[in-house]
Amino acid sequence: xxxxxxxxxxxxxxxxxxxxxxxxxxxxxxxxxxxxxxxxxxxxxxxxxxxxxxxxxxxxxxxxxxxxxxxxxxxxxxxxxxxxxxxxxxxxxxxxxxxxxxxxxxxxxxxxxxxxxxxxxxxxxxxxxxxxxxxxxxxxxxxxxxxxxxxxxxxxxxxxxxxxxxxxxxxxxxxxxxxxxxxxxxxxxxxxxxxxxxxxxxxxxxxxxxxxxxxxxxxxxxxxxxxxxxxxxxxxxxxxxxxxxxxxxxxxxxxxxxxxxxxxxxxxxxxxxxxxxxxxxxxxxxxxxxxxxxxxxxxxxxxxxxxxx
Numbered sequence: 001x002x003x004x005x006x007x008x009x010x011x012x013x014x015x016x017x018x019x020x021x022x023x024x025x026x027x028x029x030x031x032x033x034x035x036x037x038x039x040x041x042x043x044x045x046x047x048x049x050x051x052x053x054x055x056x057x058x059x060x061x062x063x064x065x066x067x068x069x070x071x072x073x074x075x076x077x078x079x080x081x082x083x084x085x086x087x088x089x090x091x092x093x094x095x096x097x098x099x100x101x102x103x104x105x106x107x108x109x110x111x112x113x114x115x116x117x118x119x120x121x122x123x124x125x126x127x128x129x130x131x132x133x134x135x136x137x138x139x140x141x142x143x144x145x146x147x148x149x150x151x152x153x154x155x156x157x158x159x160x161x162x163x164x165x166x167x168x169x170x171x172x173x174x175x176x177x178x179x180x181x182x183x184x185x186x187x188x189x190x191x192x193x194x195x196x197x198x199x200x201x202x203x204x205x206x207x208x209x210x211x212x213x214x215x216x217x218x219x220x221x222x223x224x225x226x227x228x229x230x231x232x233x234x235x236x237x238x239x240x241x242x243x244x245x246x247x248x249x250x251x252x253x254x255x256x257x258x259x260x261x262x263x264x265x266x267x268x269x270x271x272x273x274x275x276x277x278x279x280x281x282x283x284x285x286x287x288x289x290x291x292x293x294x295x296x297x298x299x300x301x302x303x304x305x306x307x308x309x
Contacts, residue, residue, distance in 0.1 A: 009053075011232035011265050011308070014178045016097050018053035024101035024181065024236075026058045026072060028113045034064065034074020036083045044087055048094035055091045057084070059103040059183045062168040063161070066104030066189065069113045070130050075102055075168045081175050088176035099179035100172040101236070102165065106189025107143035107150045107198070108277070109135045118277065120147050138192040138215075139200040144277040155203055158215060161189075166222030169233075178231055182219065185238040186273030190216050194255070195238075197246045197274050213255050220262035235259055236268035239297040243274055249300050256305035266308035269298040 009016045022044070029039045040057070047055045060075035061067045067074065074080050088098035110121050110132050121132040136157070137143075137150035153161070165182070172180055184190035192198040193215040199206050205214050216235070223233055239252040256267050271294060298309040 011179070013230035014097060014232055016053045017095060018051070020051075020053050021099075022047045022052050022055045024056040024058050024183070026068065028069055028071040028115075030071050030073040032070050033079070034061065034067070034072065034076065035080055036073050036087060040073070040083070041087050041090060045090050045094070048091040048096040051094075052096055054097040054099050054179060056099045056101055056179075056181065057087070057177075059101045060084075060168065060172070062102055062104050062164040065133060065136060066106065066109055068105045068109060068111050071113055072105075075100070075171050076164065078171065081171050084172070084175035084177075092176065092178075097179060098177050099181065100175070100177040101181040101183055102168045102172065103183030104161065104164075104189040106187075106192050107135060107137040107141070107147065108187055109133075110148070137189065138198060138205070141198060141200065143187055143192075144275060147277070152201070155205070158205060159218075162215070162218045162222050165219045166226040169223045169226040173227055173231070179234065180223065180227055180231065181234040181236055181268055182223070183236050184216055185236045185268075185270045187238075187276065188273070190219065191238055191273060194251075195241055195247050195274050197241060197243055209251060209254065213258060216255065217258055217262055220259050220264050224263040229263075232265040233263065234266045234268050235264050236270055238271050238273050239267075239269050239294075239301060240271050241274045242272045246274055249297065249304075252297075253301055253304035256301050256307060260305060260307050264307075267298075267301050267305070269294050269301055269309050271297060 006018045009019055030036055044055050058073055060073050063076045091098035112119050135150040136153050140149050140152040142149050194212050199212050204211055241247045302309040
């Protein structure tokens with residue numbers, strides 16, 4: 001086990017020096033305009049100096065509306081590139097692989113920071129200089145009780161967001177990242193399209209499984225058009241919704257196969273997040289998960305789709 005953990009792993013032309021990965025985790029320390037700071041350089045840099053094989057940024061939001069909080073990091077503007085380039089360069093200089101995650105929080109946008117309560121922003125927050133902004137999602141359905149009803153994206157708006165993901169990939173490449181991961185789990189925007197629980201659309205992005213997968217697959221195409229062919233792309237998926245009538249592992253295996261055909265190299269397996277404020281849990285979750293509870297999902301996708309997880 002130790003030898004496997006410390007052995008290299010090659011994805012396309014990128015070789016990870018070992019299999020120890022610093023996962024993407026929001027830190028709520030970015031500027032209001034989405035720019036990272038020296039705080040992020042020190043925070044992520046310390047993992048690189050500690051010989052972690054791959055060091056991920058927190059999720060970088062592809063548009064300002066897609067932030068969970070005012071302190072989320074962004075990748076929606078070229079102005080975000082210089083600091084991210086500084087971070088990626090330092091990680092690389094220490095022998096680690098700099099990696100970036102991009103995403104859009106969708107119906108879980110526009111919230112307080114966790115240490116302030118993680119509740120939807122309100123008029124009281126506006127009085128303190130942080131007014132709510134318009135949130136968008138697959139359908140006009142709140143992410144959880146007490147959350148605002150989001151604007152249901154039109155087809156043209158969906159297309160604009162696909163382009164935004166592509167532009168985010170371009171910026172990540174210009175910043176020097178070598179691995180790209182897409183957050184498509186935990187009730188965020190892409191997941192809201194994938195799950196039959198949250199997707200009530202009647203157009204080409206809703207209804208049957210093929211239509212519900214369309215947004216994710218169009219994003220995959222846009223990423224491959226803007227990200228070098230020799231660098232890998234991962235997708236983080238909630239493999240099951242843990243909710244009756246939601247996504248099951250067979251749905252995710254089918255999606256993984258389609259993503260593989262679009263040039264996606266690995267699936268970052270997670271679960272849950274629909275109809276609940278907490279990323280990893282749904283309201284149907286009766287007890288906290290135990291260590292390794294995602295492993296069977298990873299194994300099922302790896303064998304079912306014949307791709308890395």
